[in-house]
Amino acid sequence: DTEVTQTPKHLVMGMTNKKSLKCEQHMGHRAMYWYKQKAKKPPELMFVYSYEKLSINESVPSRFSPECPNSSLLNLHLHALQPEDSALYLCASSQDSGGANVLTFGAGSRLTVL
C-alpha cells in the first residue's frame, strides 16, 4: 500500500459546525503532515507529527486542532471556522528518517465554509 487516504473528499460546513478531516496511511511512515492549499497557491505547512508527537505547529489558529491517535492515523478537528478557511487540506506522510524523507500526499479534502 503506497497511498495516503483522506476523507471526506469534499466537506461543506457552517461557521458554527464542528467537523473532522481524516487521514490514513499504511506505509509505516512515522511523520504525518497537514498542509493547506488555496486556489493557485502553493501548499502551506500547518502541522507535523513525528512519532505521534506534535513537532511543528506553524502558528495555526486554535480553531484547527490536530490529533494523531496512532502512527497510521491523523485527524484535523475543525470548529468555528471562517469563510477564508475554505481551501484544499492536504495530508502527507514520510519516513521521518535520514536521506530524502520524501513526502507522499493524499488527494486532499476540499473544504467550503459558508
Add this chain to the structure above:
Amino acid sequence: GQNIDQPTEMTATEGAIVQINCTYQTSGFNGLFWYQQHAGEAPTFLSYNVLDGLEEKGRFSSFLSRSKGYSYLLLKELQMKDSASYLCAVRAGYGNNRLAFGKGNQVVVIP
C-alpha cells in the same frame, strides 16, 4: 524564514523541452524537491537534490547549485499529460520535516 521564487506560467509544444527555474533564500538548507501537481489532485514527487549537480530520472532532470540558491527542472519530450503545476520545495532549518513550497509554475503543453 524561506523565500522561494518561481515564474508563474509557460506554454510549450508536445515533444519539446522545457526548463523550470527555482531560486531560494534560506538558512540551514537541507534538500530541494520538485513535485508535480495536476489540477485538483495531490502533489506527486518528481526529484530530490541535496548536493550540487544534475539528477536524471527518465524524461525529467533536476539541477541544484547551493552556492547560487538555484535549481531547475528539465522536462524532455513533453507529453500532453505533463500539463500541470510544477512546485519547487525547500527543506531547511531544525529537524527533517519543515518543507516549504514555492508558488509553482504552470506548464501548458499544446499539440
